[in-house]
Amino acid sequence: MYKNILKELRIIATKTHKLHSKSQIKKEKALLEYKKYQLLKEGKPINEITQQIENLTTGGKPSDKFEQIFKQLHNEEKAKGSNKIKEANFNNIYTFLNSQRIYQELIERYNPGLTMDQTENIEASANRVGLKVPK
Template structure:
């Protein structure tokens, strides 16, 4: 495998991992922001102050959600630039070892991502919070949890 194809594979895996990680954390952050805004709204209602600004923020948050940031390639470029992967080395064996090392990193990241996806697919309760687990268990035996 050439250096460029390894570099692209590594970029692709890192970007995918960052996006999936962001989505997990963004869902929690979105709930936290909604709760905070609802609390602020209740405080304003108690003070008999108009809540139009908070309402606009809540609807904007519900409509747009949180957007994932662009993948920052600068750290990967810096790592590769510092370690002379690009420049052909005098010893071709060293160059092959370095390319194999990049290949191993890319392969490891892809395998970890696939493993996590399979784990979540075949064990759906693994990533659920306690409230959802209780609700699903109650539903399984024909009961419903009060809101």
């Protein structure tokens, strides 16, 4: 049961990370580009800023703190023995996480504009009526 819960949490964490990191990276990149421009204007070296921009584009990995928590919980359960009520609670947690993930996927599939930012939404709307948004 612990492995199933961890699997669901990994899937949820990965999808959430992708969704939120995309916009966060875009903001941070714009800020670093501005700082780079300011340094160029002042005639200072830009190597450090350029390196930071390259590091941003590679992205990161979602946090695995939940995995540590469940490993600790699993070790405690092994030590104490199995309890039917606790096992049923973990089964309910797994069912809830799985259902929430599937529900979110369905919401995104049938309402694609929910996860788009404003510019993507405008471009999609223009494409629907046969227009193209100027760049």
